[in-house]
Amino acid sequence: MSACKKARAEATYVxxxxxxxxxxxxxxxxxxxxxxxxxxxxxxTLSSTxxxxxxxxPKIFLRxxxxxxxxxxxxxxxxxxxxxxxxxxxxxxxxKTYHDEFGRWMxxxxxxxxxxxxxxxxxxxxxxxxxxxFSIGDLRVLHLQNCVISLPRVFQGFKRLTHxxxxxxxxxxxxxxxxxxxxxxxxxxxxxSFEGINYLNVQAPKLKRLHVFGDFEDxxxxxxxxxxxxxSLAHEAKAHQSVPIAHDMESHVKKSLGDLSGIKTLGISxxxxxxxxxxxxxxxxxxxxxxxxxxxLVICFWDQRQVLATCSLFQNAPNLKKLDMITLRAHWIRIRxxxxxxxxxxxxxxx
Numbered sequence: 001m002s003a004c005k006k007a008r009a010e011a012t013y014v015x016x017x018x019x020x021x022x023x024x025x026x027x028x029x030x031x032x033x034x035x036x037x038x039x040x041x042x043x044x045t046l047s048s049t050x051x052x053x054x055x056x057x058p059k060i061f062l063r064x065x066x067x068x069x070x071x072x073x074x075x076x077x078x079x080x081x082x083x084x085x086x087x088x089x090x091x092x093x094x095x096k097t098y099h100d101e102f103g104r105w106m107x108x109x110x111x112x113x114x115x116x117x118x119x120x121x122x123x124x125x126x127x128x129x130x131x132x133x134f135s136i137g138d139l140r141v142l143h144l145q146n147c148v149i150s151l152p153r154v155f156q157g158f159k160r161l162t163h164x165x166x167x168x169x170x171x172x173x174x175x176x177x178x179x180x181x182x183x184x185x186x187x188x189x190x191x192x193s194f195e196g197i198n199y200l201n202v203q204a205p206k207l208k209r210l211h212v213f214g215d216f217e218d219x220x221x222x223x224x225x226x227x228x229x230x231x232s233l234a235h236e237a238k239a240h241q242s243v244p245i246a247h248d249m250e251s252h253v254k255k256s257l258g259d260l261s262g263i264k265t266l267g268i269s270x271x272x273x274x275x276x277x278x279x280x281x282x283x284x285x286x287x288x289x290x291x292x293x294x295x296x297l298v299i300c301f302w303d304q305r306q307v308l309a310t311c312s313l314f315q316n317a318p319n320l321k322k323l324d325m326i327t328l329r330a331h332w333i334r335i336r337x338x339x340x341x342x343x344x345x346x347x348x349x350x351x
Contacts, residue, residue, distance in 0.1 A: 055082050115139060123146075173198060194215070206225060227264045
């Protein structure tokens with residue numbers, strides 16, 4: 001009886017094995033995408049039918065982890081040179097330095113026309129993004145960290161890019177302006193910890209989410225469909241450098257917030273509130289935020305200008321439903337009393 005069960009189990013294994021081996025290359029590649037790249041490549045030793053299955057993986061995740069540097073370089077070179085399928089997603093992260101290999105990897109990657117690219121190589125100075133990466137016409141998602149962005153003169157834009165996430169990078173006013181404006185369907189933009197940008201000009205007709213955290217002197221938002229905006233100045237130093245002449249105060253505020261009349265969620269740090277409060281004390285907010293339901297503020301309540309600007313913002317948000325505020329513990333009782341009459345749910349975060 002036991003022999004019969006053993007034979008039946010072996011037969012079932014053979015049938016199952018044959019079914020897996022007979023799957024189309026695309027399905028095998030999709031299955032292997034759920035493994036890390038090293039394990040996926042090792043499946044080539046299972047049988048002849050699996051020898052090249054990993055070369056059709058639509059998603060490639062590369063992590064140097066515990067790899068020796070030379071072994072990781074060899075692995076990346078092999079994957080990028082031998083892959084022959086469609087790359088939906090390419091994601092590489094590393095804690096070691098790969099400046100000598102980076103240009104070669106990007107050239108090989110660009111030939112695969114990936115739809116999503118994430119590069120997080122955070123060791124050493126910023127990686128200069130080569131022009132070949134800006135020629136990928138099918139790109140939908142782009143995440144870059146620790147990089148230098150300089151657009152090629154022939155840059156035609158990413159016509160299908162919907163998500164752009166740049167962190168710890170350096171660039172120029174014009175390059176970032178062109179990068180954003182040449183992405184006509186961009187819906188989500190995140191810019192954090194940047195250098196070289198003084199005047200941030202965001203022109204994006206389809207943009208719905210905007211997150212900005214960094215040092216800049218001025219900002220101009222031309223995004224009529226924006227629904228969520230989180231705006232934060234990284235340091236106070238630059239918040240007071242740009243001083244418009246008196247008669248231009250109203251237009252200055254309008255450039256910063258006037259195009260946000262359709263926004264639903266707004267987050268402002270204390271330092272950015274200082275930036276706004278400089279100009280709205282002698283004028284008024286340029287729009288009524290009829291759709292604004294959620295405000296998140298990091299604010300210094302001992303700064304009278306910030307308090308006045310905050311009150312002005314509340315007065316221009318008639319449908320406000322939720323308010324999150326971060327302030328110091330020493331002031332929270334007085335603050336709660338001051339805002340007790342607000343017709344919305346208040347959530348206090350005390351630090």
